[in-house]
Amino acid sequence: MEKRATTTRAVVLRLDDLSLPPRRLTVPSRLPVSHLLRALPQPLLESSSFYLTADGRPLLLSAPVASLPPSGSVQLRLRALRGGGGDGGATGAESRDCYFSM
Numbered sequence: 001m002e003k004r005a006t007t008t009r010a011v012v013l014r015l016d017d018l019s020l021p022p023r024r025l026t027v028p029s030r031l032p033v034s035h036l037l038r039a040l041p042q043p044l045l046e047s048s049s050f051y052l053t054a055d056g057r058p059l060l061l062s063a064p065v066a067s068l069p070p071s072g073s074v075q076l077r078l079r080a081l082r083g084g085g086g087d088g089g090a091t092g093a094e095s096r097d098c099y100f101s102m
Contacts, residue, residue: 006030009065013039014075017050029066033059036074049079 006028013023013036023039033052052059053075054068068074 007066009068010072011036011065011068012073014073015040017076017078027065029064031065032061033063033065033068033074034061035065037061040076050076051079053077 007030008026009029011025011027013025015022025036025039027035036052052061054073055071059068059074
């Protein structure tokens with residue numbers, strides 16, 4: 001039997017939102033994009049407060065690495081935090097008269 005050659009893809013995982021240097025990875029093209037997350041520190045893997053983008057577009061974690069754009073640049077982005085100011089959430093800067101009327 002002849003073994004099929006595994007094609008690989010060079011990917012740069014940018015971690016700008018975390019103030020970390022980029023990770024340069026070489027991964028098999030057939031693997032899902034979620035495989036790139038193994039290059040991250042373990043505590044971050046347990047968080048759902050991030051997503052991946054390529055050329056500014058969100059990526060499905062199930063998409064194959066082969067579907068990445070030619071640049072091979074993927075960016076880890078942090079989700080925006082909700083609440084506080086303008087949406088009814090507390091900001092910690094409520095007016096003093098509200099405090100005194102409690």
